[in-house]
Structures are given as C-alpha cells and as structure tokens.
Amino acid sequence: SSLAKSKEGNAPHLIYFSERVFNLETFFSDVEVTYAKWGRAVIVVSEGLKDDTGAYLGGIKSEASRDGFGRTLPGGAASFLAEQISEKLKLRARNEKPGLAARSSVHYASLVDQKEAYMVGKMAVRFAAKRETGVMMTLEREKGRTYRCHVGTAPLKNIAMSEKLLPENFINAKGNFVTDAFLRYCQPIIGGPIQSFPALKGYALSHR
Numbered sequence: 001s002s003l004a005k006s007k008e009g010n011a012p013h014l015i016y017f018s019e020r021v022f023n024l025e026t027f028f029s030d031v032e033v034t035y036a037k038w039g040r041a042v043i044v045v046s047e048g049l050k051d052d053t054g055a056y057l058g059g060i061k062s063e064a065s066r067d068g069f070g071r072t073l074p075g076g077a078a079s080f081l082a083e084q085i086s087e088k089l090k091l092r093a094r095n096e097k098p099g100l101a102a103r104s105s106v107h108y109a110s111l112v113d114q115k116e117a118y119m120v121g122k123m124a125v126r127f128a129a130k131r132e133t134g135v136m137m138t139l140e141r142e143k144g145r146t147y148r149c150h151v152g153t154a155p156l157k158n159i160a161m162s163e164k165l166l167p168e169n170f171i172n173a174k175g176n177f178v179t180d181a182f183l184r185y186c187q188p189i190i191g192g193p194i195q196s197f198p199a200l201k202g203y204a205l206s207h208r
Helices: 025-039 077-089 111-129 182-190
Strands: 014-017 043-045 135-141 150-154
Touching: 014 025, 025 077, 043 077, 111 135, 111 150, 111 182
Parallel strands: 014 043
Antiparallel strands: 135 150
16 A cells, blocks of 8 residues: 555555554554644554454454464454544544455456466466475565566475564554565565556636
8 A cells, every 4th residue: 555655645644564563542643643734644554453462453253253273363453443533533534445356356466466376376286286285385586676586385384374474674663654665675566656646736726
C-alpha cells in the first residue's frame, strides 16, 4: 500500500505491523495528529496485530475458527479499530477488507508475479517428476541494483509452522510506516510504478 503514496498527504497515512506490539493509546495519538494535519486518515493494518498480552487485536475467539495446526486465527483488527476511533475520538470511521476474489484475481498480478510464478511451477514439476518430496520452492533474490531472482529450494521442515518477519530496517522508528529501504526493496517486485492520477489543487470549483 505504501507504494501508492506519491507525495506527502496522500494515502496511506499510517501503517501498522504485526512485528510490533500494538499500543492503542499511541494509535489514537497518531490518528489525531494525522487527522488534524490532513483532515483525514487512511490507515493500513496487519490482521496479525497483537496487544502487549500477545492476544490478536479483534481476533476470532471461536474454538472452531483455528487453522490446521490448531492455532488461533487472526482477523478483525480493522473493524475493531474503526469502532474504537468512532467511540474514543468521535470521528466517523469505517473499515474495508480486500475480498478473496480480488486478492486472487490474475488482473492484479504484475508481469513480475506471473513470470516468477511460472518459474516456481516449472521447477516444482521437475521435482515432482523425479519423485523428490519434502522441499519447498523458493525465490532467491540476487544482489545488485538490477532486480533478478532465481528459483531455489528449502527443506519443508524449515518452513512449516514458521514465519518470516519483516526486517526491522523496513519499519520506521515510530512503528507506523515503512522506511525508504522497504520501498527500494518492494518497488521492483510490482514490475513498475503504480498508475498515478491527477489531482485538482488550487482551483476554485463552483456549480452553476
């Protein structure tokens, strides 16, 4: 989402990460400052946000709603925070969650996505044809200014039940946005700049 921000004041204004403990009072302060400055606040949150007790923010409480490993499923953070903003800050707020159909649609896959998906699938078929199992195909980024990657492998036992966290140098000091290091890392993966749109500024508009 941060790649869509072309200049200061554009959305998103705040981003929160599951790698950092979420503090509600700090969040309220961030929102108030942002709203006072821009008259709006577009906020992006990870559904894996946790409070200082380690509980998922707005997490699903049902015992039936667990993953295949018996772990509690995250989710509901955005709707919880929208309610909190309305209640505590008296600001109108709503939440939007990208639908599964939109997130899995090929229309939103960049050329880099498509190329790398084909590379991974091709290598996986080769392993399957040789009846080699217990491995996961990986995309390994090569060093250098020009973006290149190749397909590698990793033991499945090293991947299952584990997670890779966002590096600390990708999160700003306040924990509410990404750094330039993240933008440099992420930009090549989407295959080019996001489409920009014109904005009307400094013009007085009237209805006749």
